[in-house]
Amino acid sequence: MLFHVEMTVNIPHDIPKEEVERMKVLEREQAHELQRTGQWRHLWRIAGRFANVSIFDVASPQALHDILSNLPLFPFMEIKVMPLCRHPSSIRDDDT
Amino acid sequence: MLFHVEMTVNIPHDIPKEEVERMKVLEREQAHELQRTGQWRHLWRIAGRFANVSIFDVASPQALHDILSNLPLFPFMEIKVMPLCRHPSSIRDDDT
Amino acid sequence: MLFHVEMTVNIPHDIPKEEVERMKVLEREQAHELQRTGQWRHLWRIAGRFANVSIFDVASPQALHDILSNLPLFPFMEIKVMPLCRHPSSIRDDDT
Amino acid sequence: MLFHVEMTVNIPHDIPKEEVERMKVLEREQAHELQRTGQWRHLWRIAGRFANVSIFDVASPQALHDILSNLPLFPFMEIKVMPLCRHPSSIRDDDT
Amino acid sequence: MLFHVEMTVNIPHDIPKEEVERMKVLEREQAHELQRTGQWRHLWRIAGRFANVSIFDVASPQALHDILSNLPLFPFMEIKVMPLCRHPSSIRDDDT
Amino acid sequence: MLFHVEMTVNIPHDIPKEEVERMKVLEREQAHELQRTGQWRHLWRIAGRFANVSIFDVASPQALHDILSNLPLFPFMEIKVMPLCRHPSSIRDDDT
Amino acid sequence: MLFHVEMTVNIPHDIPKEEVERMKVLEREQAHELQRTGQWRHLWRIAGRFANVSIFDVASPQALHDILSNLPLFPFMEIKVMPLCRHPSSIRDDDT
Amino acid sequence: MLFHVEMTVNIPHDIPKEEVERMKVLEREQAHELQRTGQWRHLWRIAGRFANVSIFDVASPQALHDILSNLPLFPFMEIKVMPLCRHPSSIRDDDT
Amino acid sequence: MLFHVEMTVNIPHDIPKEEVERMKVLEREQAHELQRTGQWRHLWRIAGRFANVSIFDVASPQALHDILSNLPLFPFMEIKVMPLCRHPSSIRDDDT
Amino acid sequence: MLFHVEMTVNIPHDIPKEEVERMKVLEREQAHELQRTGQWRHLWRIAGRFANVSIFDVASPQALHDILSNLPLFPFMEIKVMPLCRHPSSIRDDDT
Numbered sequence: 001m002l003f004h005v006e007m008t009v010n011i012p013h014d015i016p017k018e019e020v021e022r023m024k025v026l027e028r029e030q031a032h033e034l035q036r037t038g039q040w041r042h043l044w045r046i047a048g049r050f051a052n053v054s055i056f057d058v059a060s061p062q063a064l065h066d067i068l069s070n071l072p073l074f075p076f077m078e079i080k081v082m083p084l085c086r087h088p089s090s091i092r093d094d095d096t
Numbered sequence: 097m098l099f100h101v102e103m104t105v106n107i108p109h110d111i112p113k114e115e116v117e118r119m120k121v122l123e124r125e126q127a128h129e130l131q132r133t134g135q136w137r138h139l140w141r142i143a144g145r146f147a148n149v150s151i152f153d154v155a156s157p158q159a160l161h162d163i164l165s166n167l168p169l170f171p172f173m174e175i176k177v178m179p180l181c182r183h184p185s186s187i188r189d190d191d192t
Numbered sequence: 193m194l195f196h197v198e199m200t201v202n203i204p205h206d207i208p209k210e211e212v213e214r215m216k217v218l219e220r221e222q223a224h225e226l227q228r229t230g231q232w233r234h235l236w237r238i239a240g241r242f243a244n245v246s247i248f249d250v251a252s253p254q255a256l257h258d259i260l261s262n263l264p265l266f267p268f269m270e271i272k273v274m275p276l277c278r279h280p281s282s283i284r285d286d287d288t
Numbered sequence: 289m290l291f292h293v294e295m296t297v298n299i300p301h302d303i304p305k306e307e308v309e310r311m312k313v314l315e316r317e318q319a320h321e322l323q324r325t326g327q328w329r330h331l332w333r334i335a336g337r338f339a340n341v342s343i344f345d346v347a348s349p350q351a352l353h354d355i356l357s358n359l360p361l362f363p364f365m366e367i368k369v370m371p372l373c374r375h376p377s378s379i380r381d382d383d384t
Numbered sequence: 385m386l387f388h389v390e391m392t393v394n395i396p397h398d399i400p401k402e403e404v405e406r407m408k409v410l411e412r413e414q415a416h417e418l419q420r421t422g423q424w425r426h427l428w429r430i431a432g433r434f435a436n437v438s439i440f441d442v443a444s445p446q447a448l449h450d451i452l453s454n455l456p457l458f459p460f461m462e463i464k465v466m467p468l469c470r471h472p473s474s475i476r477d478d479d480t
Numbered sequence: 481m482l483f484h485v486e487m488t489v490n491i492p493h494d495i496p497k498e499e500v501e502r503m504k505v506l507e508r509e510q511a512h513e514l515q516r517t518g519q520w521r522h523l524w525r526i527a528g529r530f531a532n533v534s535i536f537d538v539a540s541p542q543a544l545h546d547i548l549s550n551l552p553l554f555p556f557m558e559i560k561v562m563p564l565c566r567h568p569s570s571i572r573d574d575d576t
Numbered sequence: 577m578l579f580h581v582e583m584t585v586n587i588p589h590d591i592p593k594e595e596v597e598r599m600k601v602l603e604r605e606q607a608h609e610l611q612r613t614g615q616w617r618h619l620w621r622i623a624g625r626f627a628n629v630s631i632f633d634v635a636s637p638q639a640l641h642d643i644l645s646n647l648p649l650f651p652f653m654e655i656k657v658m659p660l661c662r663h664p665s666s667i668r669d670d671d672t
Numbered sequence: 673m674l675f676h677v678e679m680t681v682n683i684p685h686d687i688p689k690e691e692v693e694r695m696k697v698l699e700r701e702q703a704h705e706l707q708r709t710g711q712w713r714h715l716w717r718i719a720g721r722f723a724n725v726s727i728f729d730v731a732s733p734q735a736l737h738d739i740l741s742n743l744p745l746f747p748f749m750e751i752k753v754m755p756l757c758r759h760p761s762s763i764r765d766d767d768t
Numbered sequence: 769m770l771f772h773v774e775m776t777v778n779i780p781h782d783i784p785k786e787e788v789e790r791m792k793v794l795e796r797e798q799a800h801e802l803q804r805t806g807q808w809r810h811l812w813r814i815a816g817r818f819a820n821v822s823i824f825d826v827a828s829p830q831a832l833h834d835i836l837s838n839l840p841l842f843p844f845m846e847i848k849v850m851p852l853c854r855h856p857s858s859i860r861d862d863d864t
Numbered sequence: 865m866l867f868h869v870e871m872t873v874n875i876p877h878d879i880p881k882e883e884v885e886r887m888k889v890l891e892r893e894q895a896h897e898l899q900r901t902g903q904w905r906h907l908w909r910i911a912g913r914f915a916n917v918s919i920f921d922v923a924s925p926q927a928l929h930d931i932l933s934n935l936p937l938f939p940f941m942e943i944k945v946m947p948l949c950r951h952p953s954s955i956r957d958d959d960t
Contacts, residue, residue: 001252002140003275004149005336012301013876013939031185042138042151043186044098047179047925048869048932048945053100055138060193061275061335068336075301081336083195083253083275084140087148089127095138097924099947101720108685109204109267143253144197144260144273156865157719157947164720171685177720179867179925179947194332196341205396205459223377234330234343234383236290236372239445240389240452240465244375245292247330276332279340281319287330289444291467293528300493348385349467349527356528363493369528371387371445371467386524388533397588397651415569426522426535426575428482428564431637432581432644432657436567437484439522468524471532473511479522481636483659485816492781540577541659541815548816555781561816563579563637563659578812580821589684589747607857618810619858620770620823623733623851624677624740624753629772631810660812663820665799671810673828674908675851676917703953714906714919714959716866716948724951725868727906732769733851755771755829755851755911761895762907773912780877829911836912843877849912 001057002041002084002096003064007077008051023072030071039067055084097153098137098180098192099160103173104147119168126167135163151180193249194233194276194288195256199269200243215264222263231259247276289345290329290372290384291352295365296339311360318359327355343372385441386425386468386480387448391461392435407456414455423451439468481537482521482564482576483544487557488531503552510551519547535564577633578617578660578672579640583653584627599648606647615643631660673729674713674756674768675736679749680723695744702743711739727756769825770809770852770864771832775845776819791840798839807835823852865921866905866948866960867928871941872915887936894935903931919948 011020034040042055058064061083068079086096107116130136138151154160164175182192203212226232234247250256253275260271278288299308322328330343346352349371356367374384395404418424426439442448452463470480491500514520522535538544548559566576587596610616618631634640644655662672683692706712714727730736740751758768779788802808810823826832832849836842854864875884898904906919922928928945932938950960 001254004140004142013879015301028185032187035187042188042191043183044100044180044191045183045929046100047181047929048943050933052183053178053180060277062277064275065277065333065335069338079336081275082149083143083256083273084149085143085252085254085257087139087141089124090139091128091131092138095140109207111685141257143257144271146261156949158949160947161717161719161949165722175720177947179928179945181924181926181929196332196334205399220377224379227379234380235375235378236292236383237375237449238292239371239373239449240463242453245370245372274341275335276341277335279331279333281316282331283320283323284330287332303493348469350469352467353469353525353527357530367528369467371448371465373444373446373449388524388526397591412569416571419571426572427567427570428484428575429567429641430484431563431565431641432655434645437562437564466533467527468533469527471523471525473508474523475512475515476522479524495781540661542661544659545661545813545815549818559816561659563640563657565636565638565641580812580814589687604857608859611859618860618863619855620772620852620863621737621855622772623737623853624751626741628855629850629852658821659815660821661815663811663813665796666811667800667803668810671812676908676910700953704955707955714956715951715954716868716959717951718868719947719949725946725948732853734853736851737853753851754917755832755849756908756917757828757830757833757911759907759909759916761892763896763899764906767906767908783877833909833911837914847912
């Protein structure tokens with residue numbers, strides 16, 4: 001099932017740069033892997049902000065939470081979740 | 097280019113039902129046509145609300161405005177627009 | 193799966209009382225039926241407001257939306273949805 | 289009587305990890321004990337957030353405050369409380 | 385037990401004046417009676433607004449809801465409820 | 481004259497505990513003294529929050545400000561003030 | 577004593593123009609009279625809005641409420657009140 | 673001097689279409705004239721909304737208010753005003 | 769021309785007290801000087817908050833910004849600015 | 865295409881002054897260069913705030929994001945973006 005997730009990242013300025021870089025590298029690896037498995041179906045940058053809009057396709061809210069709460073930057077993210085369903089006017093096969 | 101659009105519909109209760117139905121039919125036809133041309137790339141219902149999340153792929157903000165402002169339900173919508181761009185961690189070809 | 197739903201009802205004052213009563217009776221019947229099937233797992237009144245907090249146990253966001261959007265008072269409700277999952281500190285069998 | 293409580297946790301990043309772990313262990317123990325006594329009736333994780341939704345069944349607002357303000361993570365929580373009562377459409381014996 | 389209630393009244397301008405007056409008279413009678421029984425312990429006007437701050441002393445959230453939802457102006461009120469308890473620094477006998 | 485004051489306390493976690501305790505002791509002493517003089521007429525804890533609702537009976541806004549700004553925890557409080565007056569439906573002698 | 581009052585006017589469009597004009601004339605007369613008595617000490621238009629910022633010099637919150645609630649446009653105003661006092665850096669005699 | 677103005681238009685649906693059209697024609701004429709005199713320096717549509725962002729170059733807040741409050745759609749606009757001044761990093765002659 | 773300015777001060781608790789005192793002394797001196805020149809026309813404390821409401825009479829938004837941004841506490845202030853103009857119901861000579 | 869960008873800067877007080885100055889110098893250089901290329905079309909200071917309103921003329925949301933996210937002060941900015949298009953009442957050649 002589909003969930004719309006908006007993540008905004010706020011990293012405190014007094015965290016050492018190497019630590020931030022290390023987290024970002026891990027974050028990217030996890031994002032790559034989750035896109036490959038199809039669970040992180042879409043991922044866009046919101047122009048002008050350190051934030052993204054994502055569509056997740058997961059088996060349950062539990063699966064969604066496990067993914068999000070294990071992201072390295074999770075402690076520094078504000079996250080908004082909205083469950084999605086098929087729109088009656090949609091004609092796309094893959095919007096479900 | 098891509099725009100993230102969230103539309104929430106509030107139709108005043110004193111508009112005749114036939115008029116509402118007529119607008120919804122037209123709205124659906126336009127949504128179908130715009131999906132076929134590829135401009136309305138994604139369209140999802142937000143569960144529990146008379147609202148949708150959409151991704152538009154258009155040539156300019158002007159093209160986006162022309163599409164949205166010509167929707168039959170435009171006068172009754174609250175619309176939020178966010179420009180999107182490619183996320184550095186995305187591996188999908190079609191998230192651009 | 194579980195969803196937390198908060199519904200606040202605002203019925204315009206110029207809808208005839210009989211019509212409002214008719215909708216409330218239907219609303220109650222649907223609530224009873226959905227509680228019997230187990231989909232509407234919990235239902236509480238928020239003290240001092242024409243509003244409720246509910247826990248739904250449904251198969252998908254689509255099932256949740258179909259239930260909510262078919263409630264007779266849906267056009268007059270503001271609805272907030274949050275997907276829930278098991279809390280690591282919970283010891284109850286039925287909070288999943 | 290029943291209270292709906294939403295707790296969102298924000299732990300400052302410069303608190304030592306061992307201290308955080310120690311607080312979380314204590315928090316879990318208290319949550320277990322309060323569930324066993326029946327005062328913490330329901331406890332759910334909100335998917336995607338370090339937050340929970342809880343239903344407390346306590347003798348008074350004073351009892352609720354004593355419980356919440358003694359949680360080890362209380363100083364780092366934003367807490368919203370809503371008193372609940374029986375919904376006229378509820379058919380469950382235990383939603384009171 | 386004590387509840388802090390803030391009520392803001394918004395009466396639509398197209399309700400006939402006699403009807404509004406009739407509701408206000410009933411409202412006042414109920415307020416008088418509830419003050420006499422001790423359930424509506426304090427009642428103040430907020431300067432400059434058609435609103436009040438009240439302290440209710442009732443047996444339960446259910447009792448509070450029954451009182452508030454039966455006020456004639458309830459359909460036109462925005463109501464905020466906060467449960468209160470004794471403050472550790474209070475020295476008054478009647479702030480409990 | 482009466483003022484409704486809601487104080488929410490947020491003490492930064494890196495202030496030494498002894499300093500916090502010292503401030504709380506002083507705060508309590510001042511609260512006691514101001515209750516004895518009748519200026520701090522009511523004082524309630526808001527259940528579940530490090531916050532209070534208070535009713536002050538003072539000679540002027542200046543007197544109110546002098547009291548509040550001299551509280552030891554004032555630098556860490558968010559304070560909301562509303563002037564109150566007699567409600568036309570009140571029957572209590574001491575709600576003025 | 578001084579109160580800062582911001583009034584924003586929203587007149588429903590279906591009130592007859594003559595009725596609106598009649599109210600505005602009365603409103604102006606009362607404003608003139610209250611300025612002459614010194615109770616409405618300052619009155620400014622907020623540029624670009626049907627709103628004003630005012631400073632009232634009255635004997636009590638009760639006096640303030642009586643003035644504001646008797647303004648002809650009171651039912652159509654959103655009003656925010658803040659009690660003022662002398663600023664320690666002020667050197668003006670008449671800012672008290 | 674320069675003012676940043678954001679105008680959002682909300683026309684009630686029960687105003688006759690001809691009346692709305694009449695107002696829009698007048699609005700456009702005034703906008704044209706004010707652009708010719710240089711007072712309405714910039715005018716952009718916000719994509720996806722019945723709203724605009726404008727830069728006014730006027731002699732005073734009074735002049736700004738006189739212009740805005742005489743627009744035919746003024747009664748149906750929400751207007752936000754921010755005074756602007758030269759940015760120290762600007763190199764444009766006409767951003768003053 | 770007149771501007772309404774609301775300044776709320778939030779000084780981080782880890783700035784040394786002497787530094788804060790030094791800034792406050794400078795702030796007061798500048799406030800005195802600007803009141804003497806007539807640019808800072810009114811200055812009131814908002815009761816219960818470390819905040820003020822001020823009326824400035826300056827030649828332009830640029831002049832206003834130069835004054836505000838040179839205040840010693842400017843880095844720690846949240847500032848809201850509203851341009852004012854004469855109210856049609858004002859009878860005071862000096863509210864312009 | 866045009867984007868309206870509002871940037872508000874909040875620099876933590878514990879960043880060394882030289883570091884802040886260094887960032888500001890770089891920020892200015894980039895602003896100058898981007899104005900020269902025509903991509904940063906307008907740049908105004910919002911009076912009374914450490915904030916600006918800007919109009920960017922760029923090829924895509926991606927180009928906008930690349931510019932903004934490379935500004936030295938980007939980590940300390942809150943940024944709001946709105947896509948703009950031509951207003952039907954505009955008569956200026958350069959508002960497109």
